Amino acid sequence: MPLRGSPHRAADNEPAFWISRSSVRMLGCWVGTAIGRAGAEQRRAGGLQIVEDRVRVVIAEDSVLLREGLTRLLTDRGHDVVAGVGDGNALVKTVGELADQDALPDVVVADVRMPPTHTDEGVRAAVLLRKLYPGVGVLVLSQYVEERYATELLAGSSRGVGYLLKDRVAEVREFVDAVVRVAQGGTALDPEVVAQLLGRSRKQDVLAGLTPREREVLGLMAEGRTNNAIAKQLVVSDGAVEKHVSNIFLKLGLSPSDGDHRRVLAVLTYLNS
Helix, strand or coil, rough: CCCCEEEEEEECCCEEEEEEEHHHHHHHHHHHHCCCCCCHHHHHHCCCCCCCCCCEEECCCCCCHHHHHHHHHHHHCCCCEEEEEHHHHHHHHHHHHHHHCCCCCEEEEEECCCCCCCCCCCHHHHHHHHHHHCCEEEEEEECCCCCHHHHHHCCCCCCEEEEEEEEHHHHHHHHHHHHHHHHCEEECCCCHHHHEEHHHHHHHHHCCCHHHHHHHHHHHHHHCCCCCHHHHHHHHHHHHHHHHHHHHHHHHHHCCCHHHHHHHHHHHHHHCC
């Protein structure tokens, strides 16, 4: 996201970008809150958390403050941040170099808007990487819900894709879980993104056939949640959720697949086709 105001030099070896003092305070508070929550979780857990599902991550974010904050959140929870870059071209180049070394990351976390124009460089790089390296998960972060970018990102392959609002990063556990889920080939969609995709669907006549509870379940499915997680969220039995899911697929004319992320993206692809 382009930020303008007083000049702020990111680092000695990086070009200056424009950012207002109020934005600096906002970013500082945002990253500080997330890191503070992560530290509190670690203290409750007795120190550094070593995870079984350790993943390799490349971060693309033009704000050094945010990039370092994301790196801290992930490494403190036992994951490996193998590279950090500040623009879309550098992201594609870095992943290509890692591929040449037979050391591809499991997932890329990228800002939608990056230099030089601060429009769609990040999402364009993410879409390209999905084509070049289908096995690499892509998680895009955005300041606002931008439906065009979400739809473009969700087109094509159904594996390893995520779109989250930056505010979601402050919820440390949810953010890290999303990174791991996407790295493992799953889906992570922000609830606000899901709401817009469903609400602006050109197949409202089909969605009108769903009950309010089925629409609620469909939204949670699109976020990448399992049936068990949906049951806990709605405080109902697993059997009740399974029944709702079956009804949803029946009414949308879709066949449930074995993989949770495949069924989610099948629904989203249908709604946005």
